[in-house]
Structures are given as C-alpha cells and as structure tokens.
Amino acid sequence: MSEAVVIGGGLAGLLAARVLSRHADRVTVIEGDTYPDGPQQRKGLPQGRQNHMLMAGGAEALDQLLPGTVARLTAAGAHTLRMGQDMLTRSSEGWFRTFEDESYTVACSRPLIDHVVRSQVLGTANITFLESTKAVGLTGDANKVTGVCVERADRSEGVVSGDLVVDASGNRSKASEWLAGMGLPTVKEEFVDAGLTYAGREFEAPAEAAKDFPGVLIQAVPGTGRPGKGAAFMPQEDGRWIVSLIGTQGGQPPTAEEGFMDFARDVGDPVVADIISTARPLTPVRGSRGLANRRRHYHKLPVPDGFLALGDAVMVLSPNYATGMSMAAFGALALRTRLKTHGLEPGLSRKVQDDVAKAGEGPWTMASTTDLFFPGVKTNITVRGAAMQQSMGARYSRTAAANEDVLRAVYEVSTLRSPQSRMMSLPLLAAVLRGPGKPPLTPGQAKAQFPQIGELFASGVKPDLSDAGL
Ligand SMILES: Cc1cc2nc3c(=O)[nH]c(=O)nc-3n(C[C@H](O)[C@H](O)[C@H](O)COP(=O)(O)OP(=O)(O)OC[C@H]3O[C@@H](n4cnc5c(N)ncnc54)[C@H](O)[C@@H]3O)c2cc1C
Structure with a gap:
C-alpha cells in the first residue's frame, strides 16, 4: 500500500x-x-x-487543481477586481491609468x-x-x-x-x-529582510459603497533612502473592507489603534485614510511582523x-x-x-x-x-546588477503609468499570468527606453477615474461608531 x-x-x-x-x-x-x-x-x-490578494495566475492554478474554486469564492462574496479597471494604483513611479485589460485579482x-x-x-x-x-x-x-x-x-x-x-x-x-x-x-x-510590518483592520463598508467599490493600492517606494510606506485596501465578502498598512524598517505602521489613521494619511496619499474614515471598524488593529523574503x-x-x-x-x-x-x-x-x-x-x-x-x-x-532597496535591509545575498535592475524596474513603472502595452505586461507579470521574461520583449524594451511620453496623472485625475470614491466622499457619510466598542 x-x-x-x-x-x-x-x-x-x-x-x-x-x-x-x-x-x-x-x-x-x-x-x-x-x-x-x-x-x-x-x-x-x-x-x-491581513489583506490577501489571490492573483490571477494563482486563481487559475487553484481552478485547475480544484475546478470551480473561483466560482465558489465568488458565490461566497469574493470580488474579482480587474487590475486595469477596478484598482486605483499608485505605483512607486506614479498613478496608473485605467484601461481595458484581462489581469485580475480575487479579493476576499x-x-x-x-x-x-x-x-x-x-x-x-x-x-x-x-x-x-x-x-x-x-x-x-x-x-x-x-x-x-x-x-x-x-x-x-x-x-x-x-x-x-x-x-x-x-x-x-x-x-x-x-x-x-x-x-x-x-x-x-x-x-532579504526589509523589516516589513503590516497593520491590518477590517471595516463595515457604508451601505452605498458595499457593492462595486474599487481596490486601492498605494505601493511603498524603494530606493529613496527613506523607509517604504504603503497601503492595500480591498473590498471583501459580506460588505466588509480590509486595510493593511505597510511599512519597512524605520517606518513601520503602529500595530494598535493609536496612530493608525495618522499613518494611513502618511503613506504618500491620504485616499485610503479618507475611505476608511467613512466606515465602521469591525476589528482591532492587528500587526504582522517578521515578513522577510x-x-x-x-x-x-x-x-x-x-x-x-x-x-x-x-x-x-x-x-x-x-x-x-x-x-x-x-x-x-x-x-x-x-x-x-x-x-x-x-x-x-x-x-x-x-x-x-x-x-x-x-x-x-x-x-x-525590490526589497534590497529599502533602508536598513538585512540580507545574506548580493544580487549582481541589482542597482540596474531596480532602476529598470522604476523605468518600467514610470512608462507603465502612461503606456497601456507596458502596463498590461506589468499586470500580467505581477498577477503571475506571465513569466518575468515577458518584460524583455523588444517592443516593450523600446517603449520603456522611449519613456512615458505623457505627463503623469495628478492624484485628483487618478481618483476621478473611480466615480465611486468621489460619490462616497460627496455623500458625507459618517460611520456610526457608538457600538464599535473597540
Ligand atoms: C501579512 C501577510 C500578508 C500576505 N498577503 C498575501 C497576499 O496578498 N497574497 C498572497 O498570495 N499571499 C500572501 N501572503 C502569503 C501567504 O499567506 C502564504 O504564502 C501562504 O499562506 C502559504 O501557505 P502554506 O500552506 O505554505 O503555509 P501556511 O498558510 O502558513 O500554512 C502552514 C500550516 O502548517 C501548520 N503547521 C505549522 N507547523 C506545523 C507542525 N510542526 N506540525 C503540524 N502542522 C504545522 C500551520 O498550523 C498551518 O496550518 C501573505 C502573508 C503574510 C504574512
């Protein structure tokens, strides 16, 4: 046997x-x-x-192993967020424009x-x-x-x-x-340990925003000499939202209520703080540390x-x-x-x-x-050409902020639907060498791509915290 x-x-x-x-x-x-x-x-x-995004490549692999898994998640309230249309993203090099694309993540x-x-x-x-x-x-x-x-x-x-x-x-x-x-x-x-810490909290979405609300990613910026700070906001099942605030060595988020909102305002753009300030917290702030590669x-x-x-x-x-x-x-x-x-x-x-x-x-x-370029990183590896790779990565992000073909490739690779070699195709390399060719979006223009966010703020919704008891 x-x-x-x-x-x-x-x-x-x-x-x-x-x-x-x-x-x-x-x-x-x-x-x-x-x-x-x-x-x-x-x-x-x-x-x-903490926030968990199931990337398209992984979702498709899960469906190969256990057919119907993504459909079951969806039936239970998971959101399929298309990277190009349902996600407000501020990359290390600027805000991404919305466009029609097939890459997605499952949010629940x-x-x-x-x-x-x-x-x-x-x-x-x-x-x-x-x-x-x-x-x-x-x-x-x-x-x-x-x-x-x-x-x-x-x-x-x-x-x-x-x-x-x-x-x-x-x-x-x-x-x-x-x-x-x-x-x-x-x-x-x-x-490779950049001292990454997560601070996560779940919220009850205001009724008017419980459906069809975008995810928001504010990515930590490497290579500036300052700690990386970011935020990941995702709709979840049952009308819930989750936020994980993210910080690297020297810039870690507080893992308790005190200072949580201040940190959320200090990640490069206050949009996530503004969104969650309309919602009722459902859990205490929870920390996760020791998140090295x-x-x-x-x-x-x-x-x-x-x-x-x-x-x-x-x-x-x-x-x-x-x-x-x-x-x-x-x-x-x-x-x-x-x-x-x-x-x-x-x-x-x-x-x-x-x-x-x-x-x-x-x-x-x-x-x-990427993590090698946050200050205070501890590591036992050296990567040959790391500085060049990092600067090339930054050029890709900068170009992706204005060029759909490059952004499509960035999304395909980051959602694990395509191997990294996809980034090395000659047309993409040429586009990246030419650069963005369009001015970056302003924060206002980026957010205006998602009327749901404006409508939420315009509604002046204030969460009822009387029974939050947290
Ligand atoms: C803060 C945070 C955020 C993350 N966000 C994402 C994300 O957005 N997207 C994504 O794809 N991934 C994310 N990840 C990574 C993801 O959580 C892990 O890659 C995934 O859980 C790995 O699965 P696993 O089964 O290998 O390990 P685990 O999920 O850790 O499972 C290990 C299991 O082994 C059991 N176990 C441990 N030791 C023993 C023992 N000695 N005997 C018996 N049982 C044992 C544990 O109880 C547990 O059930 C995140 C991770 C962290 C820490």
Whole structure:
C-alpha cells in the first residue's frame, strides 16, 4: 500500500494532499491547529487577519487543481477586481491609468479562501486529517525519509509512516533542522529582510459603497533612502473592507489603534485614510511582523528521497507582492504533473523540488531585488546588477503609468499570468527606453477615474461608531 504524509494543512498542504490522493492509497495530513467550521480565523494562520490578494495566475492554478474554486469564492462574496479597471494604483513611479485589460485579482478574506479549498478536500475518502497534532521530527536516514514523528494534543507521541513526506508547514518549518539531524548538510537559506510590518483592520463598508467599490493600492517606494510606506485596501465578502498598512524598517505602521489613521494619511496619499474614515471598524488593529523574503535551497542538496518541501516551507515572499498563495498552488501543480508520469517512484521529490525552484525564480527575483532597496535591509545575498535592475524596474513603472502595452505586461507579470521574461520583449524594451511620453496623472485625475470614491466622499457619510466598542 502506498502512503503519503503531509505536514501542515494550510493552503499548500491541502492542495498537495488532494493531488496525492489520486496517486497514493492513503494520505495523512498532520495539522497542529484545529480547523474552524467555516471561514473563520484560526491560530495556525495568523496572517489571515491581513489583506490577501489571490492573483490571477494563482486563481487559475487553484481552478485547475480544484475546478470551480473561483466560482465558489465568488458565490461566497469574493470580488474579482480587474487590475486595469477596478484598482486605483499608485505605483512607486506614479498613478496608473485605467484601461481595458484581462489581469485580475480575487479579493476576499484569507479565511474564506482556505475554507473554500478545505471544504473541497476534507471529504476526500483516502485523506485522513490529524488535527491538533504537531510534526516534531522525521524518521529515516540520509538516503530516505520514511515518516514523521508527531506529538498529539494529549502529549502522546507517535510516527506516521509514508513513501513520501511533504513539508507544507509554512514559514516556521523546522524540516531543514530535522534533516541536518539526520546527517545532511545544512540547507542554504537566503533572506532579504526589509523589516516589513503590516497593520491590518477590517471595516463595515457604508451601505452605498458595499457593492462595486474599487481596490486601492498605494505601493511603498524603494530606493529613496527613506523607509517604504504603503497601503492595500480591498473590498471583501459580506460588505466588509480590509486595510493593511505597510511599512519597512524605520517606518513601520503602529500595530494598535493609536496612530493608525495618522499613518494611513502618511503613506504618500491620504485616499485610503479618507475611505476608511467613512466606515465602521469591525476589528482591532492587528500587526504582522517578521515578513522577510526567505528561500531554502532544498533543490541544491542531496535531500533524501521521499522528502519534498512546498509553499512557504520552501520559499516565503514578502507579502507586499501578494504571490505566496499562488506559489502554493503552483507547487501542487508541479507535483501533479510529475506524479502523472513518475508516480510515487523514487526520484519524484527531487524532480518536483527542481520544478518548484524554477517556478519561484521570477517571483523571488522581483520581490527580493525590490526589497534590497529599502533602508536598513538585512540580507545574506548580493544580487549582481541589482542597482540596474531596480532602476529598470522604476523605468518600467514610470512608462507603465502612461503606456497601456507596458502596463498590461506589468499586470500580467505581477498577477503571475506571465513569466518575468515577458518584460524583455523588444517592443516593450523600446517603449520603456522611449519613456512615458505623457505627463503623469495628478492624484485628483487618478481618483476621478473611480466615480465611486468621489460619490462616497460627496455623500458625507459618517460611520456610526457608538457600538464599535473597540
Ligand atoms: C501579512 C501577510 C500578508 C500576505 N498577503 C498575501 C497576499 O496578498 N497574497 C498572497 O498570495 N499571499 C500572501 N501572503 C502569503 C501567504 O499567506 C502564504 O504564502 C501562504 O499562506 C502559504 O501557505 P502554506 O500552506 O505554505 O503555509 P501556511 O498558510 O502558513 O500554512 C502552514 C500550516 O502548517 C501548520 N503547521 C505549522 N507547523 C506545523 C507542525 N510542526 N506540525 C503540524 N502542522 C504545522 C500551520 O498550523 C498551518 O496550518 C501573505 C502573508 C503574510 C504574512
């Protein structure tokens, strides 16, 4: 009988388990947390309280893995926001113009995404979920991983054996230490830490703005010598809004109520502060810290057969670029593709680990190279030509603010529908070298592209805070 074990039942783990259930007789998911019944927050997913954008590439990958997922999200109230028409964006180089385009992001709460995915995987006949059970080590040796040591809620211990062990335990994975304990060389780990902090809060949208309201992105500007500050505002399901304020080392947002609105006014434009000042807060301000880019080079090690790392366990991308959930889905797709030709035979995990590393190369370069240019950054990597890449990136953004072809490519790459090489086509390079050729939009012109924002302010709506009690 063939068995697979997945450590961590978050997005990466659930998707991997589902894929494996078609090829293994039995799949066991070891999850330290307990799942809520519905789309609620849970302890094992602290980032669930911050804004999460599911980029088009990731949404399409999810639909390949679990057909109908995006339709289910939409039915539950998720908004599909077209980058060119439904998103007010102030990039590092100016405001973007609206135009007809196909790139999009799905906006809804992170608990809803996990709930919709979970509810499609939980009932799978040959998947067993061990909730409240922590993985605490691996069994096997330097040639072959054979299972996972677990500790249950009652402190009892045990081993869950498998032909393949997938580590999907997220950012705080301990697998590299466990492997080192089995005699393997230390896994090379790269990090780029700009000291990024998020401060998030949910709001009840005023009734007149609950439908058809745009998302707003104020991007942090690298390379100025000052800390980066930004904001991401998105409509959610159930007439809710979420805002995450963003700041890098030396310019982090307060992670409590005091100073939250002042920071929101100080991110380069006050539009997000103005919008949320019309709404009733539903939650306290919640902080998320320690949001560095980090990748573990498992694919460069003689990792024992039968071990594979997916999702944040192998690469964490700064949330500023909203790509982590998509990478979790791409990892599961890579596993599915290899399983179709290779089955669970020896050698599978190495092939998949290589595929995952390749898929992550572009998003890693984009995130890490940008973050290198925030002051106070801590890193253990040097990127050859980083200054040139950063200045080229700035030129792309500046040109994109006036040129639809360039903006389309920027959106396709940033929503992970196209690889980064898309930016290197000759017509695009020529356009970028010519420059924008049009004056940048003023803040007023940019906002006027979205009459909903003007109407909200004109209505003079004031939130009733009498029962907010926060
Ligand atoms: C503030 C913030 C904002 C973000 N915004 C976005 C965004 O806009 N768009 C986007 O695409 N991504 C975003 N991300 C990234 C995204 O949240 C992650 O990439 C994604 O959750 C990774 O999924 P995962 O399954 O690998 O890890 P996780 O979601 O972290 O899941 C890991 C699971 O493993 C369990 N676990 C951990 N250790 C053990 C153990 N020892 N034993 C058993 N179980 C264990 C945990 O309980 C959890 O259920 C954001 C991240 C942060 C921090």
